[in-house]
Amino acid sequence: MMVPLRAAAPSPEVQDQATVAGKGLELAFEGVTKAFGDVGVLKGLDLVIPAGQFVAVVGRSGGGKTTLMRLIAGLDGPTGGAIRIDGTARRGLQPDVRLLFQDARLLPWQRVLSNVGIARDPGWKARAQALLAEVGLAERAGDWPYVLSGGQKQRVALARALVTEPGILLLDEPFGALDALTRADMHRLLTRVWRQHGFTAILITHDVAEAVALADRVLVLRDGRVAEDITVDIPRSARATGAPRLAELERRILSAV
């Protein structure tokens, strides 16, 4: 087995890492390309994301962000190269990868609890109820999805994604449609569950401020390649206060996009 090259060595912030170790899975790309007909969307991606890291991917629309996400989720296969999860090359849908969509995609004909326990694994009811409590919606278990607000729907979707304890959680601009206050709530919630569950998180966003607020590392995707690989070396506790270093990072990312 070939050892993948590290495109960038992330500097781990020990005090800031996930507290539950060992649940996240390492994700590696080896010369991954994806083309639709003659149009190359991803043109050779070599990248290692260590287990438990929180990575944000930013870039213009059409830059291959969503394609990248679909490849990791196994919804599409790469044209060339390999995607390794935990060291082994994978193809097809992965049981240890979950995806949080832009729209919550709850089943309207199932109540909240049944939506969270969608796979109906043994003991799903207790698990689903526990996860709902974790996202602060324990008392909405018996409701139909249509009575929930946009933010509540995304929280239910987050609980659904976590119910199987995935090693990798993909987030495809899940907060884009939310208002600023709800979005800030969701950021706090996501950071909390990421620390508790220890999954590897990959957030796709067009919002640079969101990327530097949440992630350990920001990848700028441009013309199907990683144009910039930036480590956010600011403790999370200091990010909310708007440290000057934060603004500098944002400027650097924006100029790279």
Add this chain to the structure above:
Amino acid sequence: MTRATALRRGLVPWLLPIALLAVWQVAAKAGWLSARVLPAPSDIAVAFWTTLRDGSLPHHVGISAERAVLGLIIGGGLGFALGLINGALPIAEDILDSSLQMLRNVPHLAIIPMVILWFGIGEEAKVFLVAVGVLFPMYLNTFHGIRSVDRGLVEMGRVYGLGPVALYLRVILPGALPAILVGLRYALGIMWLTLIVAETISASSGIGYMTMNAREFLQTDMVLLGIIVYALLGKLADIASRWLERRALDWNPSFHTGLEAA
């Protein structure tokens, strides 16, 4: 809203029909309307009562209902199954859909002469006609319903580990259900219409036979009674399907408000 206004609101829609009935009754009894043209409402009530007491009305209604339900189960079930198969398997759609679309354009009542040649005037002929009539609305709406299920939800189901069977039962079928129930309501309407025609043309029992037989003897009160019974049965089927929709589509907010307003 006070109780008095609620009562008035409840009563107002009935004023016109009651007034019309009263005028009709007076006109018939005073001899302005010949009983051959239109019998008095009271005569129809009497006809209803006597046929109910001698058991002939329940007998005919029972036979008609049996034909209707049997035809609905056979034709509706077949249409539903074809819709499911063609909605799920593109190969099945390629083979079957265009043929079904061609057959759909044949007015099913136009094949009555052939049906009589094939089945005579027995039960099979009536059940067959009803089955053919309800097959297409069930097929089209089931097919359309399955095809218009939100692709995003199907993709979500796949990412979240649902196998083909679970995906079908928990995502695709519930997503198609509103359209399927619309098909059922259409089918119920066509079911009665077909049965009326079939029973009027060739039958020795059923409501259609009852009215045609009464026509031979100029019993206009019996003819009108038959028409009213058909109307009531149609209304009953509609209420049943609405109840089913309300039960099955509890999750659908647009449906909720629609029903509450209706």
